[in-house]
Amino acid sequence: MSHSSRLESGFTGHPKASNNSRSSGIVKISDYFGCNVFGPETMKLLLPKEIYRKLQDSIQNGKKVDIDVANAVALAMKKWAVSKGATHYCHWFQPMTGVTAEKHDSFIDPVGNGKVLESLLGKQLVQQEPDASSFPSGGLRRTFEARGYTAWDPTSPAFLMDVPGGATLCIPTIFVSYRGESLDTKTPLLRSLDALNRTAMGVLKYFDPSAGKVYSTLGAEQEYFLIDQSYYENRFDLLLTGRTLFGAPSPKGQQLEDQYFGSIRERVFEFMTDAESELYKLGVPLKTRHNEVAPNQFECAPVFEETNVAVDHNQMVMDVLKRVAARHGLACLLYEKPFAGVNGSGKHCNWSLATDSGKNILSPGDTPHENLQFLTFLVSIIKAIKEHSALLRASIASSGNDHRLGANEAPPAIMSVFLGEQLTSVLEDLEKGVTSKGTDAEWMNFGIDHIPAVLRDNTDRNRTSPFAFTGNKFEFRAVGSAFNNAVPLTVLNSIVASQLVETKKEIEAQLKLKKPLKAAVIEVIRKTYKESKSVCFEGNNYSPEWAKEAQKRGLPNITSTPHALEAWRSKKSVEMFGSLKVLSESEVESRYHVLQDKYWKEIDIEAKVVIEMVQTQFIPAAVEYQTQLADSVLKLGKLEDGKIKVSFQKELLKKVSRLIEESQEGIEFLKTRMEKAASLSDAHTLAFFYCDEIKPLFSPIRKTVDELEGLVPDHLWPVPKYREMLFIL
Numbered sequence: 001m002s003h004s005s006r007l008e009s010g011f012t013g014h015p016k017a018s019n020n021s022r023s024s025g026i027v028k029i030s031d032y033f034g035c036n037v038f039g040p041e042t043m044k045l046l047l048p049k050e051i052y053r054k055l056q057d058s059i060q061n062g063k064k065v066d067i068d069v070a071n072a073v074a075l076a077m078k079k080w081a082v083s084k085g086a087t088h089y090c091h092w093f094q095p096m097t098g099v100t101a102e103k104h105d106s107f108i109d110p111v112g113n114g115k116v117l118e119s120l121l122g123k124q125l126v127q128q129e130p131d132a133s134s135f136p137s138g139g140l141r142r143t144f145e146a147r148g149y150t151a152w153d154p155t156s157p158a159f160l161m162d163v164p165g166g167a168t169l170c171i172p173t174i175f176v177s178y179r180g181e182s183l184d185t186k187t188p189l190l191r192s193l194d195a196l197n198r199t200a201m202g203v204l205k206y207f208d209p210s211a212g213k214v215y216s217t218l219g220a221e222q223e224y225f226l227i228d229q230s231y232y233e234n235r236f237d238l239l240l241t242g243r244t245l246f247g248a249p250s251p252k253g254q255q256l257e258d259q260y261f262g263s264i265r266e267r268v269f270e271f272m273t274d275a276e277s278e279l280y281k282l283g284v285p286l287k288t289r290h291n292e293v294a295p296n297q298f299e300c301a302p303v304f305e306e307t308n309v310a311v312d313h314n315q316m317v318m319d320v321l322k323r324v325a326a327r328h329g330l331a332c333l334l335y336e337k338p339f340a341g342v343n344g345s346g347k348h349c350n351w352s353l354a355t356d357s358g359k360n361i362l363s364p365g366d367t368p369h370e371n372l373q374f375l376t377f378l379v380s381i382i383k384a385i386k387e388h389s390a391l392l393r394a395s396i397a398s399s400g401n402d403h404r405l406g407a408n409e410a411p412p413a414i415m416s417v418f419l420g421e422q423l424t425s426v427l428e429d430l431e432k433g434v435t436s437k438g439t440d441a442e443w444m445n446f447g448i449d450h451i452p453a454v455l456r457d458n459t460d461r462n463r464t465s466p467f468a469f470t471g472n473k474f475e476f477r478a479v480g481s482a483f484n485n486a487v488p489l490t491v492l493n494s495i496v497a498s499q500l501v502e503t504k505k506e507i508e509a510q511l512k513l514k515k516p517l518k519a520a521v522i523e524v525i526r527k528t529y530k531e532s533k534s535v536c537f538e539g540n541n542y543s544p545e546w547a548k549e550a551q552k553r554g555l556p557n558i559t560s561t562p563h564a565l566e567a568w569r570s571k572k573s574v575e576m577f578g579s580l581k582v583l584s585e586s587e588v589e590s591r592y593h594v595l596q597d598k599y600w601k602e603i604d605i606e607a608k609v610v611i612e613m614v615q616t617q618f619i620p621a622a623v624e625y626q627t628q629l630a631d632s633v634l635k636l637g638k639l640e641d642g643k644i645k646v647s648f649q650k651e652l653l654k655k656v657s658r659l660i661e662e663s664q665e666g667i668e669f670l671k672t673r674m675e676k677a678a679s680l681s682d683a684h685t686l687a688f689f690y691c692d693e694i695k696p697l698f699s700p701i702r703k704t705v706d707e708l709e710g711l712v713p714d715h716l717w718p719v720p721k722y723r724e725m726l727f728i729l
């Protein structure tokens with residue numbers, strides 16, 4: 001591609017004009033927040049009182065919705081949606097691909113005489129049978145029973161996806177097989193929330209008998225990159241794999257750290273406000289926005305919500321960011337590591353537990369009694385991470401996240417817990433049975449009553465920890481930016497639920513010894529902490545010393561996805577999921593297979609893109625330059641006086657020729673390995689083969705091509721460069 005065609009194809013060096021769809025005039029967010037959500041307020045207004053009450057009862061207590069209730073809700077939903085311009089409805093679900101899926105049906109119902117009416121029946125609201133046999137099921141659906149069903153999840157409100165082309169009523173659903181096995185990420189999440197409620201209530205009854213329910217809360221910070229759409233379209237590695245497989249570093253990257261929290265450029269700002277207003281309409285309580293560390297990297301975060309709703313909302317955030325970006329001539333990159341050499345993107349999942357009266361269980365209280373409760377839950381969580389750290393690692397495994405974890409910008413693949421100095425010393429003192437002053441003391445004096453005071457000014461934030469306590473919640477920082485949070489959250493909820501069963505047993509055992517409650521609980525806290533504290537780490541998680549230390553402590557450090565995924569189907573995980581009724585053994589197996597499959601297929605696509613880009617873009621560009629150099633050497637050599645030196649051109653010609661040869665050789669070898677891969681059949685073997693035999697071949701090829709990028713004239717280089725993608729917007 002010549003320089004001029006590079007311009008024709010869109011890289012003008014100037015961003016496309018943005019089109020800000022915001023109407024002028026001042027509009028308060030509170031005036032339109034949630035206007036596209038069929039939430040409790042709207043329902044209260046539009047549903048008969050009795051129906052509303054019955055529906056709320058089903059939602060709160062997990063009861064089945066009667067068909068008469070479903071009919072009435074469907075009618076009200078349809079009226080509401082049609083009045084807002086919707087023509088279609090869809091069951092919105094989250095198959096194991098990790099993204100959301102939707103199949104649209106129009107509301108029309110023929111009523112004779114060539115006329116139609118809009119209608120939505122209760123049974124259409126409650127259940128659908130999409131022809132969705134192409135979604136991965138990991139073997140759960142054999143073709144003879146290929147049907148999958150979507151079923152209404154009334155705990156997540158229906159909403160209107162209102163895009164320039166028209167509006168669609170989206171009904172959040174779960175996706176299950178004919179035999180009731182989960183084919184999605186949502187069903188296990190709901191089951192894990194149920195398990196967490198049951199088991200946490202079992203422990204909470206010793207402290208707060210008035211609580212009626214425990215649920216987990218989630219606030220997901222979302223990182224992403226924005227680049228000009230024309231660059232995106234001209235890099236088919238980005239387009240097809242989500243990341244740049246080639247690209248020499250820009251002279252300026254993130255070394256000056258002048259992007260972080262910097263002032264937001266206008267074009268980006270227009271995009272952000274546009275995306276935000278779409279999300280506000282959808283009831284997503286976005287709270288913060290800022291520039292992130294890498295150039296053209298940004299972040300947004302909502303106020304936390306109940307996990308189920310927060311998971312749906314994060315799926316909407318990702319969807320809206322991408323769609324609205326396109327409107328502004330931008331591409332929003334959610335991939336974990338789109339650019340080498342600058343930071344990748346993650347999702348910080350802030351997570352806690354709350355009671356139905358809104359009390360945060362991970363917030364230290366004002367009384368020793370409240371703090372005993374706090375510490376009991378805290379040590380249970382630490383123990384859960386210790387026991388299931390390999391599974392927690394598996395829950396965030398993907399080919400994209402492999403590039404990010406442990407790359408000095410994100411936590412390593414070692415799952416550890418950060419507590420902060422103050423809390424650590426409280427637990428250490430408790431364990432040893434001494435106060436900070438080093439003297440034996442009564443239970444009362446273990447500093448438990450002082451926790452709130454010390455935590456409130458606890459500012460020692462450890463940004464390198466994968467799982468950090470931040471005062472009244474944990475921040476799970478190892479989740480990848482493109483993830484569906486349902487998966488890591490299902491695992492987190494489940495392992496904690498499983499540990500709470502043990503904690504309850506331990507308390508019961510202590511009480512049987514006729515100990516008073518307080519002494520019994522302190523004994524359990526002490527024991528649990530002692531058994532799990534090897535997973536606690538306060539230092540720099542990015543340092544090589546930690547990897548060594550972790551190995552000594554026996555903590556797993558699993559750096560690649562296929563190896564990490566094994567933890568899904570370990571005996572321990574299968575038993576844990578089974579006993580809590582979150583996932584059956586066959587459901588666990590199916591997830592394992594879907595994830596292994598996804599992994600190798602992603603690397604397979606990358607390999608094919610590497611081959612094609614080198615063959616059709618980079619080598620031809622380099623050959624063009626090679627020819628120019630050869631011409632120059634020949635012509636200069638022919639000059640009669642022989643006084644003009646051609647040694648420099650010759651050297652350059654040699655260098656370019658060598659690099660062309662090397663990249664060609666790299667590709668040829670990769671092709672032979674791909675042939676071998678094509679002869680393999682099962683997902684497990686393929687995943688390991690692609691991880692160990694194919695993926696390592698990319699980086700030497702890249703190195704050669706990136707070197708060529710530094711030699712070939714700028715106008716001959718066929719794809720946008722890092723300095724363009726990361727700095728022109």
Ligand code: ADP
Nearest residue numbers: 217218219220301302303304350351352360473
């Ligand atoms: P940071 O310093 O990490 O940016 P913030 O206080 O801004 O910390 O919180 C980040 C995220 O944590 C926000 O989404 C916020 O709503 C969420 N958060 C705060 N409290 C809780 C909680 N109890 N449970 C879950 N998430 C929470």
Ligand code: MG
Nearest residue numbers: 221348350475
């Ligand atoms: Mg944070």
